[in-house]
Amino acid sequence: MASSGSRAAGSLFLRLAGLSGASAVGLGAYGTHVLKPKAGIEHEKQVFDSANKYQFLHTLALLAVPLTKRPMLVGSLMVSGMTLFCVPCYYxxxxxxxxxxxxxPYGGTILIVAWAAMAL
Known part of the structure; x- marks a missing residue:
């Protein structure tokens, strides 16, 4: 049976997944309606799309955090990795x-560790 600390951590990461998902949708709309029409920034558009895909994918992964044995560890790594990878790319x-x-790349490395930590 999960401890109350594990349940609280799980609930926290579900809320963060909601916020991350909402911001990913908003940023995706920005990319489509503001960046896509601009000429001469093809590389920036590709980087933006990569960041948005990674944010969506790892937002979905956050939904599984409460099911792990160490939700605080896995969730903290996942959120940190997403932030350190996606924010510089969006910027x-x-x-x-x-x-x-x-x-x-530090964010990407932390995301790899977060996925591995899910197996612990």
Missing amino acids: YAMTSDPALVPVA
Whole structure:
């Protein structure tokens, strides 16, 4: 039986999944209606689409966090990885400023660890 701490952590990550899903839909609309019509930023559009896909995919993964043995660990890794991967990609896509791009691989690495932690 799950402890009350595990249930609380699970509930937290379900709420974060809701917020992440809502923001992914909003950002997807921004990408479609604002970025897609612009010419000359093809790479930025591809980066934006990748960030949006990763955000959606990992938002769905957050829904499974309450089912893991260590929801606080897995959920924290998943949220941290999503943030550190997606935010720099979105920032670059919207501004063409590569300043935060070096952070994205750390986010990707944390996402790999989060998926592995689901198996613990």
